[in-house]
Amino acid sequence: MAMQDTDLTVKAAAAEASADTPLDAPVRRLDSWREMLRHPGIVIGLAILLTLFALAIFAPLIAPYDPFDQQLSRRLLPPFWVEGGNPAYLFGTDHLGRDYLSRLLYGARISLLIGFGAAGIGCLLGVTLGVCAGYFGGVVDRVVSFLLTCQLALPGLLLAMALVFLIGPSVTVVICVIGLLHWSYYLVVTRAATQKIRDLEYVAAARAIGSNERQIMISEILPNLLSEIIVIFSLEVGVAVLAEAALSFLGVGIQPPTPSWGLMIAEGKTSVFLRPWLIILPGIFIFLLVLAANLVGDGLRDMMSKKSGR
Amino acid sequence: MLRYAGKRAILAVLVALTVSFAAFLLLSVATDPAAAIAGEGAEPEVIEQIREQLGLNQPLLAQYGHWLSAISHGDLGTSYYWRQPVSTLILDHLPVTLTLALAATFVALIVAIPLGTIAALYPNSTIDRFALTLAVSAQATPTFWLALMLIILLGVIVPIFPISGDATGWNYVLPAIVLGAHSVPAIMRLTRVGVLDVMGSDYIRTARAKGLYGYRLLSRQVMRNALLPVVSVLAVQLGHKLGGSVITESVFAMNGLGRFALQSIVGGDIPTVQMLVVLFALTFIGLTLLADLLNAWLDPRLRLT
Numbered sequence: 001m002a003m004q005d006t007d008l009t010v011k012a013a014a015a016e017a018s019a020d021t022p023l024d025a026p027v028r029r030l031d032s033w034r035e036m037l038r039h040p041g042i043v044i045g046l047a048i049l050l051t052l053f054a055l056a057i058f059a060p061l062i063a064p065y066d067p068f069d070q071q072l073s074r075r076l077l078p079p080f081w082v083e084g085g086n087p088a089y090l091f092g093t094d095h096l097g098r099d100y101l102s103r104l105l106y107g108a109r110i111s112l113l114i115g116f117g118a119a120g121i122g123c124l125l126g127v128t129l130g131v132c133a134g135y136f137g138g139v140v141d142r143v144v145s146f147l148l149t150c151q152l153a154l155p156g157l158l159l160a161m162a163l164v165f166l167i168g169p170s171v172t173v174v175i176c177v178i179g180l181l182h183w184s185y186y187l188v189v190t191r192a193a194t195q196k197i198r199d200l201e202y203v204a205a206a207r208a209i210g211s212n213e214r215q216i217m218i219s220e221i222l223p224n225l226l227s228e229i230i231v232i233f234s235l236e237v238g239v240a241v242l243a244e245a246a247l248s249f250l251g252v253g254i255q256p257p258t259p260s261w262g263l264m265i266a267e268g269k270t271s272v273f274l275r276p277w278l279i280i281l282p283g284i285f286i287f288l289l290v291l292a293a294n295l296v297g298d299g300l301r302d303m304m305s306k307k308s309g310r
Numbered sequence: 311m312l313r314y315a316g317k318r319a320i321l322a323v324l325v326a327l328t329v330s331f332a333a334f335l336l337l338s339v340a341t342d343p344a345a346a347i348a349g350e351g352a353e354p355e356v357i358e359q360i361r362e363q364l365g366l367n368q369p370l371l372a373q374y375g376h377w378l379s380a381i382s383h384g385d386l387g388t389s390y391y392w393r394q395p396v397s398t399l400i401l402d403h404l405p406v407t408l409t410l411a412l413a414a415t416f417v418a419l420i421v422a423i424p425l426g427t428i429a430a431l432y433p434n435s436t437i438d439r440f441a442l443t444l445a446v447s448a449q450a451t452p453t454f455w456l457a458l459m460l461i462i463l464l465g466v467i468v469p470i471f472p473i474s475g476d477a478t479g480w481n482y483v484l485p486a487i488v489l490g491a492h493s494v495p496a497i498m499r500l501t502r503v504g505v506l507d508v509m510g511s512d513y514i515r516t517a518r519a520k521g522l523y524g525y526r527l528l529s530r531q532v533m534r535n536a537l538l539p540v541v542s543v544l545a546v547q548l549g550h551k552l553g554g555s556v557i558t559e560s561v562f563a564m565n566g567l568g569r570f571a572l573q574s575i576v577g578g579d580i581p582t583v584q585m586l587v588v589l590f591a592l593t594f595i596g597l598t599l600l601a602d603l604l605n606a607w608l609d610p611r612l613r614l615t
Contacts, residue, residue: 149321150328152546153598155553155590158568159336162575162583166341242452246557249454250572265455272458273466283455291450298446 039303045234045295048288056108063102064090067259071097079277091281095267100278103259104285110260111241111289114175118240119233121179126186127229131217133187134194144191148184156181160243165252174253178243182236189228197221227304234297238290245286261286314606314613322599326592330381333587334374337580346578347390381588391579399570399582400589406476406566410489410558411551413482417490418497418547423540425494426501427533430509441502445495453554457488457561474563481564489558493547500543504536538609545601549594 036042055062071093078085079092079100086092091100133144163177197203198221206220245262247253254260256267261282268278344361345352361367365376380387386396429441464484465473471483508514509532517527555568563569567586574582606612 146325146328149325150332153325153329153591153594154332155550155587155594157556158553158571158583158587158590159333161556161572162337162587163340165575166337166346166578166580238450245452246454249452250557250560252572252575262452262454265452265458269458272462276462279455279458279462283452283459286452286455287447287450290452291446294446294449 035303036300039299041295041302042299045292045299048292049296052108052285052289052292053112055105056112059102059105059109063099063105064088065099065102067098067102067106068257069098073097076271076275078275079281082277092277094264094278095271100281103264104261104281107259107261107264107282107285108289110171110254110258111244111286113171114178114244115237115241115289115293117175118178118182118243119236121176122182122236122240123186123229123233125180126183126232127190127222127225129183130187130190131194131221131225134191135198135213135217135221137195141191144187148187151181151184154181157243157246161247161250161252164247169247169253169255171254171258174244174247178240178247182239182243185236186229186232189232190225193225193228194221197224227300231297231301231304234293234300238293238297241286241290241293311606311610311613315603318599318602322595326595329591329595330378330588331374333584333591334377335370337584337587338370338373341578341580343580346580377584386585387581389574389579389582391574391577391582396582396585400567400585403565403567403570406564407552407555407559407568410482410485410555410564410566411548413486414489414551414558415493415544415548417486418493419544421490422494422497423501423537426498427505427528427536429498430502430505430536433506441498445498448491449495451491453488453492453557454561456491457484457558460484460488461561476562476564476566481562485558485562485564488561489551489554492554493551496543496547497540500540501536504539505532508532508536538605541605541608542598542601545597546594549590549597552593553590 074086074089074093075097076095077089077092080087080090082092089099089101091104094100094103129144129147133141160177160181164173167173167177203216203220206216211220244253244260245265248260248262249266251266254263256263264282265279268275268282272279342357344357344364344366347360347364348357365373368376377387384397386400388394389396389399392399425437425441425444429435429438432438461473461484464470472478472481473484475481514527514532552567555566556572557568558564559566559569560572567589571583571586574586602612
């Protein structure tokens with residue numbers, strides 16, 4: 001579940017990846033949208049993701065109140081379905097009298113930004129290292145593999161907590177730290193895939209017509225890794241979202257008054273027995289976002305492994 | 311085997327050195343430890359004095375050298391935040407985390423292995439789908455949220471288990487479920503894939519042809535081979551549990567290493583945090599080394615790599 005978790009032990013991931021998707025058919029493109037839209041997991045996942053994106057983008061239009069606006073006379077109102085709820089505040093208000101629905105909507109911005117931002121940084125690092133290691137082999141491969149072993153040994157959550165808190169918590173710092181600590185999965189998969197591709201005829205052909213190493217890696221190999229990269233990217237978005245939520249929950253991530261789902265749960269924690277909705281609601285949003293990212297990732301991987309004949 | 315073990319051990323030492331350097335470097339550069347000790351609004355002269363006292367004005371590499379040689383002599387330093395030797399603090403907090411990690415691993419195993427096995431024996435059945443749904447949901451649930459939900463359900467609405475502290479064995483039940491749940495998906499999927507692979511292999515067909523069925527087939531032929539990859543993942547998971555205990559211990563107010571680490575971070579106690587990061591990393595390296603050797607002993611083919 002959360003981040004330690006999320007570190008899903010790349011070993012397991014790698015074992016899983018190799019078991020689920022044998023990389024013996026290197027050219028596998030997810031070209032058919034129609035086919036994707038027949039996979040229930042992908043459809044549900046995409047639907048949730050798009051909804052959350054829409055909510056995040058249009059938050060200023062949808063949100064009934066300013067998420068930072070404190071109305072101390074209206075503190076801790078329950079949501080409309082609980083006795084004493086006020087229909088003007090659908091999900092009630094928090095301990096400072098801020099509208100909970102508005103904060104949840106703006107929270108989607110933070111989670112999506114950090115999820116996609118951190119997964120992007122990790123992607124850049126992991127894919128670069130993975131393609132280089134797979135393509136050049138030899139010493140480069142050994143150095144990169146050593147780096148991987150070291151990265152896996154570091155306690156990710158603890159280090160992320162310490163770094164974010166000591167550097168000074170902000171959205172940018174959280175994105176960078178989580179991204180810098182999550183590149184191993186990209187590396188493992190792209191390295192293996194590149195090793196299969198680099199000996200294919202079309203790569204030899206590209207070399208024969210005078211392409212240099214960089215051109216081959218960028219325009220011949222990289223496009224063929226796209227499907228794998230998209231799969232890992234969507235899984236890593238989930239990992240990053242959980243990591244941010246955990247950091248913010250523990251008080252060493254996003255700081256108040258920014259509306260972050262993890263932070264909102266921490267703020268509601270003190271009244272967990274009296275007002276459980278303060279915890280349940282943001283939790284559901286985190287769950288849905290991570291679930292959607294995982295459904296898309298797992299679904300695409302599914303499709304790829306079926307295409308390659310399993 | 312000895313040759314392989316030697317090679318793996320050397321690699322482990324190299325990794326340990328690199329990782330300790332990374333931990334030292336990252337946390338020394340991320341902030342100014344002297345300013346953190348002096349506290350907010352301290353005079354520049356005071357900070358300078360602390361820096362000199364602790365040798366923080368020396369080059370980083372020299373500091374790392376001193377640090378490493380002190381560790382190798384068993385001196386883990388003194389925490390200026392807790393005002394106690396770091397080694398004492400670690401030993402004080404270790405039993406809780408160790409118990410919790412082992413209990414959580416036990417929980418994960420008794421859920422994940424049977425479920426993964428049954429799911430693989432009846433692919434695409436209701437139970438397979440249930441297992442898959444469980445894995446997907448568990449992966450998407452934040453640990454701290456699950457903890458709070460269990461507290462509401464089993465601690466308050468149906469008060470069965472204590473929800474805070476580490477005084478009795480009962481205190482470990484909910485935390486172990488929370489921490490264990492997070493490794494259920496990985497172990498379960500791996501078990502499932504392993505069993506599926508083995509069930510489709512030639513030697514199982516042979517065993518079946520010879521009349522081996524049911525439980526005997528499962529225990530003698532299938533599990534022994536299918537669980538091989540689970541051994542390494544288990545070591546990895548146990549290592550992560552130590553680091554992952556931060557969240558669980560914080561929610562359940564348990565006095566273990568994870569909560570201690572969080573308090574040290576918030577207190578700006580960098581030397582202690584560095585030591586904890588290294589300690590967790592070393593545990594992880596040790597466990598994976600152990601798992602690799604165990605695997606090589608179980609499966610001689612692996613010794614060639």
